[in-house]
Amino acid sequence: MGVHRMLRSILTDAQFWIPLAVLAIGIALLIVVNQV
Amino acid sequence: MKSRSLHRLGVACGLAAGAWLGAAEAPNKLVAAGFSPFLISLGMVAGVFLGRWTLPAMLKGSAYLISDIRRTPHLSVWAILAGVLWAVANTLTVFAIKNVGLSIAFPLWNTNSIIGLLWGWLLFGELRGAGRAQWTKVLGGAVAIMSGAVILAYASTTSAASSRSAGIGILAALGAGLLWGTMYIPYRKAYLSGMNPLSFVTIFTFGELATVLSLALIFDGGYQSVLAELRQARPALFWLLLGGFCWVLGDLFQQYAAKYIGISRGIPLSNTNQLWGLAWGALVFGESSGTGAFVRLMTIGGSLLMVAGAAAVSFAEAPDAENAARKRAMERESRRYGLDLARLEASIEGEDSLEHAGHRRSLLDWLVAVAAAAIFLWAGILARPQPVAVDPAWIFVLVLATLGTLAGGGFLLWRRTRFS
Numbered sequence: 001m002g003v004h005r006m007l008r009s010i011l012t013d014a015q016f017w018i019p020l021a022v023l024a025i026g027i028a029l030l031i032v033v034n035q036v
Numbered sequence: 037m038k039s040r041s042l043h044r045l046g047v048a049c050g051l052a053a054g055a056w057l058g059a060a061e062a063p064n065k066l067v068a069a070g071f072s073p074f075l076i077s078l079g080m081v082a083g084v085f086l087g088r089w090t091l092p093a094m095l096k097g098s099a100y101l102i103s104d105i106r107r108t109p110h111l112s113v114w115a116i117l118a119g120v121l122w123a124v125a126n127t128l129t130v131f132a133i134k135n136v137g138l139s140i141a142f143p144l145w146n147t148n149s150i151i152g153l154l155w156g157w158l159l160f161g162e163l164r165g166a167g168r169a170q171w172t173k174v175l176g177g178a179v180a181i182m183s184g185a186v187i188l189a190y191a192s193t194t195s196a197a198s199s200r201s202a203g204i205g206i207l208a209a210l211g212a213g214l215l216w217g218t219m220y221i222p223y224r225k226a227y228l229s230g231m232n233p234l235s236f237v238t239i240f241t242f243g244e245l246a247t248v249l250s251l252a253l254i255f256d257g258g259y260q261s262v263l264a265e266l267r268q269a270r271p272a273l274f275w276l277l278l279g280g281f282c283w284v285l286g287d288l289f290q291q292y293a294a295k296y297i298g299i300s301r302g303i304p305l306s307n308t309n310q311l312w313g314l315a316w317g318a319l320v321f322g323e324s325s326g327t328g329a330f331v332r333l334m335t336i337g338g339s340l341l342m343v344a345g346a347a348a349v350s351f352a353e354a355p356d357a358e359n360a361a362r363k364r365a366m367e368r369e370s371r372r373y374g375l376d377l378a379r380l381e382a383s384i385e386g387e388d389s390l391e392h393a394g395h396r397r398s399l400l401d402w403l404v405a406v407a408a409a410a411i412f413l414w415a416g417i418l419a420r421p422q423p424v425a426v427d428p429a430w431i432f433v434l435v436l437a438t439l440g441t442l443a444g445g446g447f448l449l450w451r452r453t454r455f456s
Binding site: 010015019020029032034 | 110113114117118120121124125131155159204207208215218219221222225251372373
């Protein structure tokens with residue numbers, strides 16, 4: 001599988017976006033607890 | 037019969053993971069000695085990095101790992117993402133421990149089993165087609181875990197110095213649970229795609245180390261400040277590296293549990309680390325002394341409720357219908373990423389298709405091992421006793437018990453799967 005096709009398969013995989021969204025929440029939380 | 041022996045193997049790996057993940061949290065107590073949470077996390081992850089390179093290289097050899105990674109290159113992206121999730125969650129746990137204590141924070145972030153269970157069911161067909169008895173065990177266990185978490189959260193608000201810091205601690209611990217529960221999506225995806233857990237963790241560790249280093253640089257006052265703190269923390273570095281190394285052993289067992297019994301069962305089992313964490317916190321560090329009897333009772337009751345829930349979940353062995361659902365999830369990966377379905381099936385049954393490819397340990401593998409040992413030795417020479425009171429007798433007992441799980445789990449894995 002070529003790199004381009006591989007990347008397209010990953011980016012169009014709905015399962016990929018769930019951990020990414022959770023990661024964004026985690027980083028936001030880290031900023032909050034560090035400031036308090 | 038085959039699936040039953042794999043179920044037992046997965047259960048053994050989950051329990052061994054609990055022991056080692058619990059032991060790994062003990063060095064985090066050094067937060068009390070005044071180091072920043074980011075530095076503690078960085079020190080621990082440095083130990084993790086050493087372990088995650090050394091153990092796979094020693095068990096299988098780097099040539100084997102490279103061949104395995106080349107078969108499923110797309111999983112490298114997933115492994116790095118999982119590493120980033122782990123690192124952010126790990127840093128959150130340091131804030132949690134600082135604000136509410138290890139024995140309270142531990143069970144709270146262990147709600148990751150509920151999150152993992154949800155993802156396992158939703159994305160990978162876990163528990164699909166399972167009978168009423170299995171569902172009762174799993175749902176009953178899930179409710180028990182949640183109830184235990186609520187009791188412990190209540191206990192923490194009555195015992196902590198201020199409700200504000202307790203709130204921050206609880207938020208950080210629950211956030212870590214969310215991230216760690218979601219981190220199992222890449223884990224399960226990798227094992228449904230036939231990857232060896234040893235290859236997965238080797239890539240995973242890049243995302244992990246890069247993130248922790250970035251967090252330390254961003255939040256801890258930049259490069260100069262981190263370097264100065266590292267110099268100051270040198271006498272404690274050995275303990276942090278050791279904590280990270282223990283974590284690697286726990287995580288490896290956890291990876292094998294996720295592979296052989298799935299995430300909805302594997303996570304609750306490895307979450308028995310909560311019990312080990314409680315033992316380290318209370319017996320070695322004397323955390324429970326000085327709190328009221330009622331608060332102590334709530335802490336123990338809440339923890340036991342969570343463990344009972346986790347046990348109920350883990351005794352639910354997957355029936356045939358559920359295995360068929362797992363196969364459908366595997367077919368999805370096979371179609372999307374062009375993988376050979378027969379190889380994926382063989383891999384999840386514990387067979388190692390690269391076993392006869394003639395991969396041997398190279399000079400590079402031995403160099404990696406020697407370098408890691410030298411770093412540990414260097415940190416060990418610099419190590420000084422930390423200003424934290426500990427009970428040596430309990431340390432001996434807990435170390436012995438933890439080593440027992442390593443010997444047992446390692447032997448079973450080698451005999452059944454040759455670490456595949």
